Amino acid sequence: MKGDAGTLAAEVEGPVLLPGSSRYDDERAGFQAGFRHRPALVVGATRPEDVRAAVRFAAERRLPVAVQSTGHGIVTALNGEGVLITTRRMKTLTVDPDAGTVTAQAGVLWGEVVERSAPHGLAPVNGSALGIGVVGYLLGGGTGLLGRRTGYASDHVRALDVVTADGVLRHVTAESEPDLFWALRGGGGNFGAVTAVETALMPLTRLYGGSLHLAADRPLDLLLAYRAWTSTLPDELTSSLCLMACPPWPNVPEPLHGRYAAHIRIAFTGSAEEGERLVAPLRALGPRLLDTVREMPYTRVGDIYRDPHAPHAYFGGNVLLRALDPTALGTVVDVAGPGAAVPCSIEIRHLGGAFARPSPDRGAVGTRDAAYMLRVMTGGAAAPPAAARPVHRQVYDALEPWTVGRSLNSVYHDGGPLSPEHVRELFAAGDYERLRRVKTLYDPHNLFRSTHNILPQPSD
Ligand SMILES: Cc1cc2nc3c(=O)[nH]c(=O)nc-3n(C[C@H](O)[C@H](O)[C@H](O)COP(=O)(O)OP(=O)(O)OC[C@H]3O[C@@H](n4cnc5c(N)ncnc54)[C@H](O)[C@@H]3O)c2cc1C
Numbered sequence: 001m002k003g004d005a006g007t008l009a010a011e012v013e014g015p016v017l018l019p020g021s022s023r024y025d026d027e028r029a030g031f032q033a034g035f036r037h038r039p040a041l042v043v044g045a046t047r048p049e050d051v052r053a054a055v056r057f058a059a060e061r062r063l064p065v066a067v068q069s070t071g072h073g074i075v076t077a078l079n080g081e082g083v084l085i086t087t088r089r090m091k092t093l094t095v096d097p098d099a100g101t102v103t104a105q106a107g108v109l110w111g112e113v114v115e116r117s118a119p120h121g122l123a124p125v126n127g128s129a130l131g132i133g134v135v136g137y138l139l140g141g142g143t144g145l146l147g148r149r150t151g152y153a154s155d156h157v158r159a160l161d162v163v164t165a166d167g168v169l170r171h172v173t174a175e176s177e178p179d180l181f182w183a184l185r186g187g188g189g190n191f192g193a194v195t196a197v198e199t200a201l202m203p204l205t206r207l208y209g210g211s212l213h214l215a216a217d218r219p220l221d222l223l224l225a226y227r228a229w230t231s232t233l234p235d236e237l238t239s240s241l242c243l244m245a246c247p248p249w250p251n252v253p254e255p256l257h258g259r260y261a262a263h264i265r266i267a268f269t270g271s272a273e274e275g276e277r278l279v280a281p282l283r284a285l286g287p288r289l290l291d292t293v294r295e296m297p298y299t300r301v302g303d304i305y306r307d308p309h310a311p312h313a314y315f316g317g318n319v320l321l322r323a324l325d326p327t328a329l330g331t332v333v334d335v336a337g338p339g340a341a342v343p344c345s346i347e348i349r350h351l352g353g354a355f356a357r358p359s360p361d362r363g364a365v366g367t368r369d370a371a372y373m374l375r376v377m378t379g380g381a382a383a384p385p386a387a388a389r390p391v392h393r394q395v396y397d398a399l400e401p402w403t404v405g406r407s408l409n410s411v412y413h414d415g416g417p418l419s420p421e422h423v424r425e426l427f428a429a430g431d432y433e434r435l436r437r438v439k440t441l442y443d444p445h446n447l448f449r450s451t452h453n454i455l456p457q458p459s460d
Pocket of ligand 1: 073135144
């Protein structure tokens with residue numbers, strides 16, 4: 001590999017690093033600290049030509065290729081083989097205020113788009129954490145902060161530049177390559193290495209939103225109250241509730257550290273007055289440990305979820321539910337609540353609204369008609385996946401009768417590679433077969449398999 005790496009290094013502008021070199025470990029590191037890629041070679045791409053060279057290099061040798069921007073969403077790691085392309089140096093970002101769009105290279109983060117869009121009175125369809133990569137999030141659908149109003153973020157994508165397994169850099173739009181365009185918007189990192197994406201922005205400068213922490217001595221009562229509350233809401237309000245022992249993160253106030261609480265996150269695009277009225281029933285539920293729900297500029301949306309900034313280990317997954325059944329919720333709290341055998345967070349995201357609305361431009365995002373997503377997560381090295389998995393499994397089993405699918409972006413490390421059955425559950429049945437056809441066409445040798453891997457059809 002050493003001589004080969006020299007040939008590749010002569011073609012690319014960014015670093016080409018082998019195991020044992022001093023910068024190799026830094027280059028492959030990401031936000032997920034529980035595990036990481038261990039490639040035979042890593043290319044720190046600085047431009048689309050670097051990505052092309054790296055893909056061609058891998059294709060000629062039939063090596064697997066993985067792409068990493070921030071490492072928030074790694075699910076299957078390269079393990080001693082293959083080529084990892086890191087995109088964090090690809091930072092070109094252009095806002096077109098007249099068209100209401102942004103074009104972002106593969107290393108751009110949502111926080112950067114928020115900052116650059118705001119002076120034009122525009123905002124992106126980002127998710128909870130501003131440190132997430134634009135491309136990785138959009139490839140997985142994107143369950144946004146305002147998703148009940150905007151629908152899935154990937155439905156707003158206008159064009160993608162992608163290097164497919166044949167080494168060709170394609171500008172993919174609904175007109176140029178409709179099947180690939182459809183598959184890239186929800187089908188994950190299966191179809192090539194994306195170098196840039198163009199996506200729509202929305203005219204928005206402000207929100208009524210923030211974090212509400214309630215003492216959760218009776219967690220089931222809070223879940224049931226949240227369930228009732230969400231049935232009354234307009235699509236302009238998107239929210240979630242997370243039950244957990246508050247982590248000792250710098251962005252969580254110290255008095256909350258270790259305290260078991262319900263963290264309710266609110267994002268409402270209507271007036272502050274109307275927002276106060278809508279949130280009042282939650283505020284009446286019990287002692288408020290922290291309440292930052294307020295009128296805010298869109299540039300402060302990172303405050304709503306208070307997601308961690310520092311890399312750490314986390315394991316978990318999700319189910320999409322057609323309803324929240326009170327008895328099943330009781331079991332979920334018994335299994336994964338404050339008395340759980342391993343520490344868990346239980347997050348319920350309210351879907352419906354525009355998430356569920358049919359759209360002619362829709363991409364490959366799976367089950368759209370779910371009413372809620374429920375995620376179970378365990379963080380930190382103290383609770384390895386082998387201990388967490390049986391607890392999470394009990395939660396999913398209890399919810400099985402109401403489960404209609406799983407959301408790709410919220411599938412995290414589960415202690416091993418994702419099984420083909422698990423990947424299949426991320427998509428509607430007909431969509432999965434269509435995705436396989438697209439995969440077969442653009443990546444017949446399955447180079448891009450170090451992801452939520454859609455298998456190409458076998459060649460006869
Ligand atoms: C704290 C936290 C909060 C989150 N909040 C939300 C949320 O609100 N809504 C939501 O929908 N999701 C959310 N996610 C999930 C997140 O959107 C996914 O994990 C997403 O894949 C992360 O993208 P990334 O580029 O930052 O991460 P990476 O780990 O760098 O990439 C994830 C995967 O995307 C693919 N990929 C990335 N870049 C490329 C590329 N250029 N070309 C081809 N494939 C590529 C690869 O398969 C890669 O393994 C959250 C995750 C975390 C950890």
